[in-house]
Amino acid sequence: MSLVSISGLHKHFGTNHVLKGIDLQVEQGDVIALIGRSGSGKSTLLRTINGLESIDEGELVVDGTALHHGEGDLRALRQKVGMVFQQFNLFPHLTAGQNVMLAPTVVKKLSKKETEDIAKEMLLKVGLSDKFHAFPDQLSGGQQQRVAIARALAMRPKVMLCDEITSALDPELVNEVLAVVQQLAAEGMTLIMVTHEMRFARDVGNKLIFMHHGRIHESGDPRIILADPQTPELANFTRAVM
Amino acid sequence: MAYQFDFAPVLAHTDLLLQGAAATLGLTAAGAVLGIALGVLGAICRAWRIQPFSAAFGVYVEAIRNTPFLVQLFFIFFGLPALGVKLSGWEASILAMVINLGAYSTEIIRAGIEATPHGQMEAAASLALNRAQTFVYVVLRPALARVWPALVSQVIIVMLGSAVCSQIAAEELTFAANFIQSRNFRAFETFFLATALYFAMALLVRQLLMRLGQRFIVGRPR
């Protein structure tokens, strides 16, 4: 069975029908790039996968934990799904190490020693082992985002969601974050990312999903469909952004 | 003939003034700790709209903020015995200060909680923290840090306001000054020195609380 299985998913914001029946299967180790214009529903779709947006209709199953409209164990789901945000959203009153340790400590109730080891391991993985005691405002944007990735990894999620994680960064800081994501992909982490980095989507992703007007408009191997779009909408989009 | 200022008859009672000052600081410390604790509780109920507590705290906040501290004090000290609640001057003073500061800090801390960026709540949710964990580990400290200067100012206001507790025989600084001037008939000099003491205490308490806030709430030296 697929790691993430979405079927018949609908979502409204008031009268605005933003997701109009999404069906999507994500396999273990998939690296999926979600692209589309703003307002196409790509961010909303991503956010439903860990319950930040509720579902009006349809079903979502992550590694056997199901979520129906308004029902389901959100916290069980969220322990399996890591999320990294555009604006980092680090906790400003905690050091990098404490940011990473928080959820393993209070949600998983691990010992201080265990969580410290996890935090060191994860910060090492994102290349910031020397920043354990630094506060977020003492770090560059790229470093903050890498801490945010370490924080999500510390819960040992089955799948990681990345919501435009390089959009708030200065151009020269984008690559250090993408390098970390690329390394995660190489290690077999399942990734779903909303991104504007088309080259990255093509080089690292194994599947590309083009969202348009709340539907999956076109999807497939990024190297193939970016080179040869089957719909005029994707062709227009790639021409505009690449 | 011009009036000759003479502070010596007041300085002869320095020990009484200092005892009174210590009592005022003690009242303030008790009022601040309990009042801010009450404020945190009230702010949670208000910010999360936990009924019926949210509505009750709303009424309480408006009732306290729109009546004078002195009247609250008199009501507690003179009025409550009619309900069988008889309190000493100290007890009534502390209770009145806690209730007064609790109302103001409910509003101050609520504002701090409501200023929490939405992304912080989402980050906590995505890490599977529940509501209580999110509040304790993610929301509370930054919220207190945000409004700490306002809370400190309110504590100072309550401390200065406690001068009226002398009226129900709580033997704090103003009570001591009143006692001294009734003995030496040097009212102006006595109250002048007491005022200077209050002023020094206000500066001291502000410094101290700002430092404590920096150390324990913001969590690192500037």
Place this chain on the structure above:
Amino acid sequence: MFVQFTTWDIVRNLLEGGKWTLALSLIAFVLGGTAGLLVLFLRMARNRVAQALAKGYIELFQGTPLLMQLFIVFFGLPLAGIDVSPWLAAALGLTLFTSAYLAEIWRGCVESVPRGQWEASASLALGFTQQMRHVILPQALRVAIAPTVGFSVQVVKGTAVTSIIGFTELTKTGSMLANATFQPFLVFGLVAAGYFALCYPLSLYAKSLERKFHVAR
């Protein structure tokens, strides 16, 4: 021999006291506002000495109890040969208190006017008073209305403290009635209700002004 008081007697007497609370509040607010404007000008002046004086004045009144300020006026002025009644001491003390707080509130409002406004008006060769009068204050005024109305609540509540120097306003009337009727619970409850009736509308008005201002921005 005891005089019997009906509840109506109590209310009637409290209303009488309440009139003085209202009168004192109005006087302190109007005179305090005027004096506060003066302090504000000193506080914002380019003269360092004027600035320091105004700053000291504000900090002194914000850093000491209102009761002590009243005592010092009440016991200090006679030493200078000026005879003061509780009424005069109360009015003077509260006026000084109000002026310091309003000056500080208004300073915040003046400082919320962008620097560029000072620079632009200076580049047009306006002097300090002209800048304040024609450019800065009109803009600061919009910001200032809500907190000024909000502070009026503090003034009304502050008048209660003048009962301690013997001014017969609402609280003092209440104390005397409580002693005479042996019904402190009822009397102080009514006194509190009286202050609430004066203050709550002001609080609501301040809040609605603040909301309006934020929407307008």
